[in-house]
Amino acid sequence: xxxxxxxxxxxxxxxxxxxxxxxxxxxxxxxxxxxxxxxxxxxxxxxxxxxxxxxxxxxxxxxxxxxxxxxxxxxxxxxxxxxxxxxxxxxxxxxxxxxxxxxxxxxxxxxxxxxxxxxxxxxxxxxxxxxxxxxxxxxxxxxxxxxxxxxxxxxxxxxxxxxxxxxxxxxxxxxxxxxxxxxxxxxxxxxxxxxx
Amino acid sequence: xxxxxxxxxxxxxxxxxxxxxxxxxxxxxxxxxxxxxxxxxxxxxxxxxxxxxxxxxxxxxxxxxxxxxxxxxxxxxxxxxxxxxxxxxxxxxxxxxxxxxxxxxxxxxxxxxxxxxxxxxxxxxxxxxxxxxxxxxxxxxxxxx
Numbered sequence: 001x002x003x004x005x006x007x008x009x010x011x012x013x014x015x016x017x018x019x020x021x022x023x024x025x026x027x028x029x030x031x032x033x034x035x036x037x038x039x040x041x042x043x044x045x046x047x048x049x050x051x052x053x054x055x056x057x058x059x060x061x062x063x064x065x066x067x068x069x070x071x072x073x074x075x076x077x078x079x080x081x082x083x084x085x086x087x088x089x090x091x092x093x094x095x096x097x098x099x100x101x102x103x104x105x106x107x108x109x110x111x112x113x114x115x116x117x118x119x120x121x122x123x124x125x126x127x128x129x130x131x132x133x134x135x136x137x138x139x140x141x142x143x144x145x146x147x148x149x150x151x152x153x154x155x156x157x158x159x160x161x162x163x164x165x166x167x168x169x170x171x172x173x174x175x176x177x178x179x180x181x182x183x184x185x186x187x188x189x190x191x192x193x194x195x196x
Numbered sequence: 197x198x199x200x201x202x203x204x205x206x207x208x209x210x211x212x213x214x215x216x217x218x219x220x221x222x223x224x225x226x227x228x229x230x231x232x233x234x235x236x237x238x239x240x241x242x243x244x245x246x247x248x249x250x251x252x253x254x255x256x257x258x259x260x261x262x263x264x265x266x267x268x269x270x271x272x273x274x275x276x277x278x279x280x281x282x283x284x285x286x287x288x289x290x291x292x293x294x295x296x297x298x299x300x301x302x303x304x305x306x307x308x309x310x311x312x313x314x315x316x317x318x319x320x321x322x323x324x325x326x327x328x329x330x331x332x333x334x335x336x337x338x339x340x341x
Contacts (some may be wrong), residue, residue, distance in 0.1 A: 010220075014242030017221030021243065024214050026258060031206045031283045033265035039303040042328040047197065050325075056332035062200075069204040071307050072304025073211020076302040078311025081219035095222050101231040116219075117300065117314060126209075133337050139299025140306070140320035144293050149338060151276055151290030154302040157289070159245055159274065163251030166290065172289035174319035177233075179293020184233035187298060192243025 009085040011096065025163055032066055035164075038154030039147035040064070041071045082116075108188065108196030120195065131194045150175065203266060215308040224308045226300030233297055280341035289338070294329075 005037065007128065045068075047061040061068070062165045087093055094114045102113055110118045126132030147153040150172045152161060159171025218224045221243055232240035257263070258261055258271055260297055265271050278285075296302050306324065309317040331338075 004204040008220075011222055012217070012220040014221065015246060017217050017223070018243040018246030019250045020217045021214065021221075022247035023254065024210060025251035026254035027210055028207070029255075029258065029271050030263055030265060031210070032203050033267060033269060033271070034207075038307070039328075042303065042325050043332070044334060045325050046329045050329055054329075054332045057329075060205055063212050065200060065204050066207040067206040070211035070214075073208040073213075074215035074218070074304055074307040075211075075311035076208075077212040077215020077217075078219055078224070079310035079313070080311075081216045081308075082312030095225045095227045097225075097227045097231045098236045100236040101234055102229065104236075105218065105230060106225070106236060113227065114226060116222070116309070116312065122226060122300075122314070122316060127316065127319065135298050135317060136320050137300075137323045138297045141327040141330075142295030143299060143302065143306075143320075144295075144324030144329075145331050146288050146290070146292030146295060146327075147324075148328050148331040149284055150292055151284060153304075154244075154293060154296075155304055159247050159251055162248045162272045162286030163255055164275065166275045167250070168278045168282065169286050171255070171278075171282050171285035172292075175286040175289020176293040176296060178286075179295070180229075180233045180297035181293075182290075183294045183297025184230060187294065191298065193216070 005085070006161045009087050011087070021159065022163070025160055028070075034066060035156075036160045037152060038067075038071065039144075039153035039156065041067045042144050043067055043148060065070070110192075121192075129194065131191050134191050146179070199267070206266075214304065218305055218308045219312055224259075224301060224305035229296065231301040271310070277341075280337075282341060284340040312324060 025036045028034055043057065044061040044064050047057040047059060049058065096118060105113060110120060112120055113120060121132050121135050127136060150157065152169065152172060157169040157172040162173065222228050223240065223243055228240055259327045261272060305318050306321050310321065
């Protein structure tokens, strides 16, 4: 039992996690009858909460309650993994990224590299800084806008779409990476300039 | 239980499992996303690549054995429409990628991070919902294909 708990509360290698994520595609399809995608839940939140007459949000979000239920589940999974079965090994509280990445981030001014996310940048306190505010608010905004324009996110396009051999998803995934490379190498150094 | 509720409960459980794996694989970590975009580790490529491979084989099995959905319906993921310059996919995708590279979390991880206690991601979620709303407002004026 203790070994099982130990296995459940330690970081998993990619070859365990990746296939498990891949299995969500058939599980949702067979069990729920829906293709795997998460970002459409943002649209449901708009349809459910923001008043107005926009045609794009003029549908009954309750018909898509499974999507919101899935999102609530993901939130619960995060709670279970980090609050209930928190990593016991102190090393598990820091992410084992490569030394090259650590050095690059240090050069950008990220001196505290513990935790899942850098608290210098992404925390309630950091929202008071220009860099922190930009990362959280602008980052979130671009994700919400881009994912609806592209009609899918990492799950809908990269995992489900590529599994289904869709050309549209291949184009979208190339777009995701192009955008990410631009952010990482051009935008972040500008945003983080204040940290150094 | 009504059909809608039964499906929602199953969906909740699958979400729970997915969120758990996202945390354990560290795919929700800003550091891992930076590492991926700096091409400094195979970790994230391994996760996404093996997920796609398993998804692909699963869909092949579903088609081959004509496995049916919860209401006995035939299961087919309708391919997304393509045409013209496919602007929505590359341009929308690039906008999404710009955000992903900055925030270090895509939609699934945003929910998982909130649950894990990183409640500042509520702000990112609110911002993403605003972005989605703006897309809905500008949709008719944006190029799609």
